[in-house]
Amino acid sequence: MPVAIAKRLEQYTEKNPREVLLVRAEIDGEPDEIAIFKGFSSSLMRATAFDPDVPVLPDDATILEIDRLVGPYNPASPQYIERGLSWETIQPLLSAAGV
Secondary structure, X not given: OOOOHHHHHHHHHHHOOOEEEEEEEEEOOEEEEEEEEOOEEEEOOOOOOOOOOOOOXXXXXXXXXXXXXXXXXXXXXXXXXXXXXXHHHHHHHHHHOOO
């Protein structure tokens, strides 16, 4: 069984704890922005479930783009490593990290 998209991104940030992934996605037809840092995901636009087993980024979400930032994330002064990655273009980075 393939590893869920959210779980792979969370695992990546566990292995790269000084990095934040900022994911812009469409979930159930609604836009969302999700920050992933040190293995945890949190929506910046809507409520996040208290249960960590409820994915913030479901597998049927459409990923619009992913930004890599220096962590911790400071919305007033973001420090970008890379911007505008697609799910396809981040794959080599995830593979290189072993996730």
